[in-house]
Amino acid sequence: MAPTAETLTAERILEATEEVLRRHGPAKATVVDVARALGVSHGTVYRHFRTKAALREAVTKRWLDRTSEALAGIAAGDRAPEERLRAWFTGLFEAKRRKAGGDPELFATYSVLTGENGAAVGEHIDDLTAQLTRIVRAGTDSGAFTAADPAATARALFHATGRFHDPCYAGEWQQPGIEDEFTAVLDLLLRGLRA
Template sequence: MPPTSEILTAERILEATEEVLRRHGPAKATVVDVARALGVSHGSVYRHFRTKAALREAVTKRWLDRTSESLAGIAADASRDPRQRLGDWLAALFEAKRRKAGDDPELFATYMVLTDENGGAVAEHITDLTGQLTRIVRAGVDAGVFTAADPAATARALFQATGRFHDPGYHREWELPGVEDEFDAVVGLLLRGLGV
C-alpha cells in the first residue's frame, strides 16, 4: 500500500471510491480496492462506513447531491421572476443530467447500477428537487404569475411532466437531434399552463 500523509476522512474515502468505481465498475469494486487506493487498511475504511452497502449508498448520495446543490441557488434566487426561475431551473436540471451522462459514460453507467441499489438516496434526491420546485411555484403564486392551488402537488406534476429530460432512463435520447427544441416546447407549455 502506498503511504498516506493525509488524515483519512469520509470525503477522501468517497473520492477514492468514485475513482475505484470508475476503474473497476460496481460489480468488481471492493472496499479493499478503495483502501489500497488510499494507502490504508480496509478496516480504516470500515471505521467510516460500517458496510460496503453503506459506502455505496454514501457515494451515490454524494453524486446525486451535486445536482441538487447546483440547482439550489436558482431555486432560492428571489431576484428572478418566478417564470424565468422555473425555466432556468428546469434547463439547469436537464443540462446537469446530460453532462453526467455524456462527460463520463463509464461512471454514469456505474451510478445507474448504484441508484437502482439505493432507492432511499434516490427518493431523498427527488424529494429535495421537488422541494426546490415547490419554492419556485409558491413564489410564482405569491407574485400572481402562477395559478396553483397546491404548490407541492404542482411541483411534483412539473417534475413528472419533464421526466424525459432528467430521468436517467432516458439518457440515450438526450443527445438526439431536436431534443433541445422538444425541451423548450414542453417547458413553454408548462409555463403557459401555470400562468394566470
C-alpha cells in the same frame, strides 16, 4: 504519502471510491480496492463506513447532491418565478446530459448504484421537488402562477419533464432536436401555470 487512519476523511474515501468505481465498475469494485487506492487497510475504511452498502449509498448520495446543490441556488434566487423555473429545469437537463455524456462509464455505474439505493434517490427527488415547490409558491404569491397546491404542482412538473432528467432516457439526450423538444414541453407547462 498515504493518509493515516487519523488523517483520512470520509470525503477522501468517497473520492477514492468514485475512482475505483470508474476503473472497476460497480460489480467488481470492493472496499479492499478502495483501501488499496488510499494506501490504508480495509478496516480503516470500515471505520468511516460500516458496510460496503453504506459506502456505496454515501457515494451515490454525494453524486446526487452535486445536482441538488447546483439547482438550489437557482431555486433560491430573486429572478421572476417563470424565469427561475425555466432556468431550474434547464440546469437540471444540462447537468444530467453532462453527467451522461461526459463520463458514460461513471454514469452507467451510478445508474446501477441509484438502483441499489432507493432511499438516497427518494431523498434526492424530495429535495428537487421541494426546490420546485419554492419556485411555484413564489409564483403563486406574486400572482404570476395559478396553482392551488404548489407542492402537488411541483411534483406534476417534475414528472411531466421526466424525459429530460430521468436516467432511463439518457440514450435520447444527445439526439438531434432534443433541445427543441425540451423547450416545447417547458413552454407548454409554463403556459399552463400562468395566471
